[in-house]
Amino acid sequence: MENNKYLTFALTKGRLANKTLELLESIGITCEEMKDKNTRKLIFVNEELKLKFFLAKGPDVPTYVEYGAADIGVVGKDTLLEEGKRVYEVLDLGFGKCRMCVCGPKSAGELLKHHEMIRVCSKYPNIAKDYFYNKKQQTVDIIKLNGSVELGPIVSLGDVIVDIVETGSTLRENGLEVLEEICPLSARMIVNQVSMQMESVRIKKLINDLRSVLENNK
Numbered sequence: 001m002e003n004n005k006y007l008t009f010a011l012t013k014g015r016l017a018n019k020t021l022e023l024l025e026s027i028g029i030t031c032e033e034m035k036d037k038n039t040r041k042l043i044f045v046n047e048e049l050k051l052k053f054f055l056a057k058g059p060d061v062p063t064y065v066e067y068g069a070a071d072i073g074v075v076g077k078d079t080l081l082e083e084g085k086r087v088y089e090v091l092d093l094g095f096g097k098c099r100m101c102v103c104g105p106k107s108a109g110e111l112l113k114h115h116e117m118i119r120v121c122s123k124y125p126n127i128a129k130d131y132f133y134n135k136k137q138q139t140v141d142i143i144k145l146n147g148s149v150e151l152g153p154i155v156s157l158g159d160v161i162v163d164i165v166e167t168g169s170t171l172r173e174n175g176l177e178v179l180e181e182i183c184p185l186s187a188r189m190i191v192n193q194v195s196m197q198m199e200s201v202r203i204k205k206l207i208n209d210l211r212s213v214l215e216n217n218k
């Protein structure tokens with residue numbers, strides 16, 4: 001029996017979406033409509049393969065997938081940890097690699113050793129809370145910021161930050177360093193829990209095809 005249901009992908013706008021589209025092309029999944037850089041369209045369709053794609057802000061991708069507005073999503077592990085949504089994480093896509101770290105001026109290293117009450121600035125309050133409260137058992141004051149988090153210790157808003165480190169150049173240029181590593185990060189494919197049951201044949205084939213390409217690229 002022919003399956004007429006569309007599988008919908010929510011992709012994280014920007015570099016992760018571009019990398020995801022490249023990867024999907026390598027297994028024969030393309031979306032020509034999406035290549036038009038001037039388009040104002042928000043949702044793109046591949047009629048032949050019965051696929052739909054849309055672009056969203058990173059923190060919204062797990063929300064679309066949890067509620068089933070998208071069957072599949074691609075998002076950074078940082079966002080998955082922070083948002084804590086009920087979705088299946090099925091594949092590490094291997095790109096967008098970076099690390100979640102506690103960073104600050106060298107002098108702040110001492111404050112981490114003696115379980116002092118410190119102020120932590122972060123765009124990721126849940127990750128920071130989990131790390132300090134559950135893993136380190138250190139009581140801290142967490143201050144949520146929305147970007148340029150490195151400013152926190154520079155202007156004395158906080159003692160340290162919990163943030164993503166990729167090349168380390170933002171830290172270096174601002175006199176900060178990695179004090180502790182929390183976890184490695186990369187782009188992940190996530191799947192809605194109901195879609196995984198209802199569309200298991202199509203979704204499992206997609207996962208297996210992607211896994212083979214990723215293995216061969218290693």
Ligand code: PRP
Pocket residue numbers: 123146147148149150163164165166167168169170171
């Ligand atoms: C991210 C992150 C760091 C920087 C790390 O910020 O929050 O600031 O990149 O990259 P690097 O180690 O290669 O320097 P982003 O550029 O996303 O902007 P934001 O500060 O507004 O969050």
